[in-house]
Amino acid sequence: MSGPVLILGAASGIARAVARSFAEAGHPIQLAARNSARLEEDAADLRTRYGVEVTLHDFDALTLDSHAAFVEGLPVLPEVAVCAVGAMGEQAQSEADPQAAAHVMRSNFEGPASVLAHLANAMEARGSGSIVGISSVAGDRGRASNYVYGSAKAGFTAFLSGLRNRLAKKGVHVVTVLPGFVRTAMLDGMDTPGPLTAEPAEVGAAVLKAVEKQKNVIYTRPIWGVVMAVIRNIPEPVFKKTSL
Numbered sequence: 001m002s003g004p005v006l007i008l009g010a011a012s013g014i015a016r017a018v019a020r021s022f023a024e025a026g027h028p029i030q031l032a033a034r035n036s037a038r039l040e041e042d043a044a045d046l047r048t049r050y051g052v053e054v055t056l057h058d059f060d061a062l063t064l065d066s067h068a069a070f071v072e073g074l075p076v077l078p079e080v081a082v083c084a085v086g087a088m089g090e091q092a093q094s095e096a097d098p099q100a101a102a103h104v105m106r107s108n109f110e111g112p113a114s115v116l117a118h119l120a121n122a123m124e125a126r127g128s129g130s131i132v133g134i135s136s137v138a139g140d141r142g143r144a145s146n147y148v149y150g151s152a153k154a155g156f157t158a159f160l161s162g163l164r165n166r167l168a169k170k171g172v173h174v175v176t177v178l179p180g181f182v183r184t185a186m187l188d189g190m191d192t193p194g195p196l197t198a199e200p201a202e203v204g205a206a207v208l209k210a211v212e213k214q215k216n217v218i219y220t221r222p223i224w225g226v227v228m229a230v231i232r233n234i235p236e237p238v239f240k241k242t243s244l
Contacts, residue, residue, distance in 0.1 A: 003079025004028040008059060008115060010039055013184030014134060015084035017204030022080070023050040025208060030078060032059035032070075061085040061111030062103075071118040080211055081119045082132040083112045086153075088186055094148040101148045108136075108152035113159045120163055120172065127171040130211045133160040137178045137219070140228045143244045164216060175210045176217045179203050180224040195223060 005022040007015050010031035019029050023046045031039045036056040043054040059070055071077075089104035116131055123129030138146055139153030157176055164174035181187060181197040198220045210218045219225045231244070 002026050004030055004053075004076055005080040005082065006030040006032060006074065006078035006119075008032050008081065008083045008112070009061065009085035010036075010042070012084050012086070013186070013200045014179065014182055014203050015082070016042060017200035018082050018084065018132075018207050019046060019204075020049075020201070021204035021208040023052045023054075026050070026052065027080070028053040028055075030055050030057055030074060032057040034058065034060050059115070061115060062106055064111065064114045067115045067118050070115065071122055077122050077126060078119075078129070080130045080132065081116070081123075082134070082207065083116055084134045085112045085115075086134065086136075088146075088149055091146050091148060104148050105152040105155075108149060109155040109159070112156055116159075116163065120167060120174075123172045124167060124170045129171070130173045130175065130214075131160075131163065131167075132175045132177060132207055132211060133157075134177045134179065134207075135160065137180050137224055137228050140178070141232050141239075145244060173211075173214050175207070175215055177203070177207055177210065177220070178217065178224065178228075179220045182220070196221065196227070 005027045007019045007029065009015050010019065010033045019031065023029050029046055029052060031043060031054060033039060036058045039056055043056055046052060046054045055075060060066060087104055087107035089100060094101035094104055120131060133156060135157045136153040138150035139157045142150055160174055160176045167174060179198060181192040182203055183197055183199055203220050206218055206220045
């Protein structure tokens with residue numbers, strides 16, 4: 001496998017790590033983000049380190065009516081498309097301001113689902129490809145501390161699950177990635193448990209392996225599977241009394 005890999009939301013820490021993992025494996029890379037020119041330094045680094053072709057593409061996840069033209073305008077339909085688009089937002093702000101909540105939901109669900117729908121249709125017509133969605137363990141159960149972000153990720157996780165089932169016999173595979181805590185700028189100021197906190201490079205390596213092995217759903221660190229199984233099964237009357 002050595003086809004091009006499209007990274008959507010390429011400016012994030014996770015996206016950069018995923019790009020490096022696929023570039024190291026010999027894949028040409030397509031970096032897509034708003035104002036993609038700011039990614040030129042990342043592109044130069046990938047070219048220098050790994051000797052692969054890297055192209056830059058302007059992409060706005062929130063401008064849904066641009067997504068069809070974006071996909072059609074790519075120099076070549078990617079072999080792998082990785083969507084790392086997202087925005088954590090502030091729960092308190094989302095509770096107070098419906099527009100802020102809508103921005104979080106659109107950034108984590110509507111925009112990613114829209115662009116992946118176009119890519120899925122194109123890959124289905126070709127009969128091959130892999131789609132990777134970076135979702136979140138926050139979508140496994142709604143919690144008081146981040147339910148706006150979590151609900152959007154839950155929707156995205158369900159979208160990826162349905163897409164995977166739809167395309168299962170069409171030659172296109174869909175991977176759902178649930179990273180848990182990752183030591184990126186999103187965690188600045190947060191004190192997270194070491195065993196539950198992955199480095200971005202771990203996520204990059206896990207995504208590459210998941211695509212190569214055609215995994216369906218992965219937690220970057222397996223312990224998250226145990227943690228979330230426990231959280232999902234806490235009875236609602238008990239869950240309401242927790243500080244989660």
